Amino acid sequence: MSSALGYGFVLGGLACAAFGAVVGITSGMMQKDGGYPWVRRAVWGFFACMLLANLTMVYALVTHDFSVSYVAHVGSRATPLAFTIVSLWSALEGSILFWGAIMGSYVLAFALAHRRESPRQMQLALGTMMAVGIFFAFLIAGPANPFEAVFPVPPDGPGPNPLLQNDVLMIVHPPLLYLGYVGMVVPFGVAVAALLKGEFSPSWMAPLRRWTLIAWTFLTAGIIVGGWWAYKVLGWGGFWSWDPVENASFLPWLTTSAFIHSTMVHERKGMLKVWTLALALASFVLTILGTFMTRSGIFNSVHAFSQSDIGPTFLIFIALLIVFCFALLTTRAHLLTDERKIDAPVSRETAILVNNLLLVALTFTVLIGTLFPLISEAVRNVRVSVGEPYFNRMAVPGFIAVVFLMGVGPALPWGRPDGASLRKQLLAPTVAGVLTAIVCVGWGLRGLWPIVTFAVAGFAAVVTLRELFLPAVVRMKEHHENALLAFVRSAQKARRRFGGYVVHLGIIMVAVAVAASSGYSQRTARNLKLDEPTQFGRYELILRGFTNGEEPHRTFVAAKVEVKNPSGSVTEMLPRVNYYERSTDPIGTPALLSSAREDLYLSLLTFSAEAGTASLNLFIFPLVGWIWFGIPVIVLGALIAAWPPRRRSAESSLPAKAPASSDPPKQAERGAA
Amino acid sequence: MTPKARNRLVAVAALLVAGGGLAFLALGNLGANLVYYWTPGEMLSHGDQAYGPTIRLGGVVVPGTIHWDAVKTDLEFVIADSHAPGAKNVVVHAREIPPQMFRDGIGVVVEGTFSKTQRFESNRLMVNHSNEYRAPKPGEKPNLDTLQDPTAASARSP
Secondary structure, three states, rough: OOOHHHHHHHHHHHHHHHHHHHHHHHHOOOOOOOHHHHHEEEHHHHHHHHOOOOOOHHHHHHHHOOEEEHHHOOOOOOHHHHHHHHHOOOOHHHOOOOOOOHHHHHHHHHHOOOOOOOHHHHHHHHHHHHHHHHHHHHHHHHHHHHOOOOOOOOOOOOOHHHHHOOOOOHHHHHHHHHHHHOOOOOHHHHHHHHHHOOOOOOOHHHHHHHHHHHHHHHHHHEEEHHHHHHHHHHHHOOOOOHHHHHHHHHHHHHHHHHHHHHHHHHHOOOOHHHHHHHHHHHHHHHHHHHHHHOOOOOOOOOHHOOOOOOHHHHHHHHHHEEEEEEEEHHHHHHHHOOOOOOOOOOHHHHHHHHHHHHHHHHHHHHHEEEEEEEOOOOOOOOOOOEOHHHHHHHHHHHHHHHHHHHHHHHHOOOOOOHHHHEEEHHHHHHHHHHHHHHHHOOHHHHOOOOHHHHHHHHHHHHHHHHHHHHHHHHHHHHHOOOOOHHHHHHHHHOOHHHHHHHHHHEEEEEEEHHHHHHHHOOOEEEEEEOOOOOOEEEEEEEEEEEEEEEEEEEEEEEEEEEOOOOOOOEEEEEEEEEEEEOOOOEEOOOOEEEEEOOEEEEEEEEEOOOOOOOEEEEEEEEHHHHHHHHHHHHHHHHHHOOOOOOOOOOOOOOOHHHHHOOHHHHHHHHOOO | OOOOHHHHHHHHHHHHHHHOOOOOHHHHHHHHOEEEEOOHHHHHHHHHHHHEEEEEEEEEEEEOEEEOOOOOOOOEEEEOOOOOOOOOOOEEEEEEOOOOOOOOOOOOEEEEEEEEOOOOEEEEEEEEOOOOOOOOOOOOOOOHHHHHHOOOOOOOOO
């Protein structure tokens, strides 16, 4: 029953997408407005079908309807309700179905938010998005169909992967990442519409940037939450290992970050137009590539991959996309000419251009490292992987340079700077950076890269904080406002800029935390004996015994480790090993003692209750918690920047105009600085 | 040549040089950091080439060869291509604690380097869990022994 119903909705979605794409693109290209209402109806239809298909699947999962193939694959009666619902995105077919629902919501939200825009451009944009919808609906209807009928109906299923049932973060991480991935559909549609029409009206810049920023924010949060999950659950003592699946999410992050910056040059100076659109297209292609890499299982083995239909379907789609994007860019590029050129080698626009080139270079190196094993296996039939040192060696200097530019860019004015004010601008941050390095060395820290990171972060932080607070200080003097009011008003006056700097602050925080936690981590393996204290770092550890327990879907054994802090307080930590009813292998859960300064991380490997011994991996990660604390800062900044401007009247619903108007005061404030 | 054309030429040339440099650096670094996926037999068949590069060696633990010194955290075992008697094998040495499910006959992957002394120095030991979750096959017992008696699966001291 659920099978037929769900499949019906998927086919409905496919029909709506096909209809919307054909009507939208043809009538948009023919410069007619008549098709617009129909395209909008198709968008509604696609959204409704995808949502209903997902609800049908959730219903089937919750009611344990094992006649539906996906439920038979991931469901189990023993799984708690929350994890049963979450198993919607715990395996391939379900996650692509979920993709469809998110995509439907995004396209609908876009259609509603911009319903009063020029119908021709909207038709093209929505038509393009619906064309992407065809692909995903087709994928769900065909190669990745989760609604296949199973006969005979099994009495119970295996349940989702135990690793995915281990932590709440796993409930949050995939949807965030999907919201980030799928969100790129909207900028892609807008960019393609602009290229198809061969003109790019400035009024589209703000929506393009805003939708990209929304996707970027989800992607950023998703990536960091993913790292957090790996850190808390996997127990190998790290949050990032340059795994292809991680890289898959990182690649579009790099290009969207570049895009968000290049739009500023585009908007202010009328430069880098083609480049900006190319970045929007590339980001979308990379999200599709990312979905393909994470979901086709190609990284387990190229040979296993060809046994399913999903991989080839994806590959064909990616190939079509790349050809289409190239064709579009080469045939339409001459219509988008830059209005100005870069005047001075030292200016805001040059800094942003260098930042863009750096981010693209990083994308390129990470992409090569990620795809190389596939090429090697496909072409030479040699199974290799690219080791972490490659990525670290290539990416770390690049990232430090990006953080450095985060300080340089905002300190430079647009256009042509004069030497004296430039020196004045850069003096204090440079001193701060050098002082940071000296203090670090004086404090006994060693190692080139972390110290360089701290110095550069100090430099960038001073610039960022100055940009955040200086306008308020100026207001306090000129308008005689109190500090808080001046701060809020100055933020309101240039919200995008203000939000951007808050994001920068978050990124600097994450950069410092990553450098500290990976540069100065301590690791050791110890065999603890009952009641015998061991010293590790500033902590004293004593094994006090074992405890076991039962949870609905698993049983566990935990080592009771008493930890004495340097401050004298005593905490009990319970690193444990979990046994899932239906899984043959036990899975550990590390125990954490977190503080602002560092995390003590215990991972239980083996134990013997009889002998009273437990072998653990012990880690200390300085400042690691600040990586996760970076999420709210970054999200807050992005929200400030992306929040639609207050509408002054009902007519001025064009969101494009308002943010632009907040820019001119910048020069004045800059001058005042 | 007009100044505009010259500027453009310089920009293109600079980009090409930068791109070329990056590609050179990336590919050089890539080649130096490749990790090979080999079984003991494949590794041995590569002869001298096997000494040096990082290798991810996959195989099964030969029963009765595990020597685990808990005090010195020193682990030694033999890893073979397969369970078949006489399968190609290599001695592995690691200075880390084996995970709970490490035991005779289990599939493992070790990452490290092979030396002329014919010992594999591992700095990372992973027990093959099936990445994709798999229910116990019919007739296959889930590891209830590890569930009931946690000590059964722990590596034995020599």
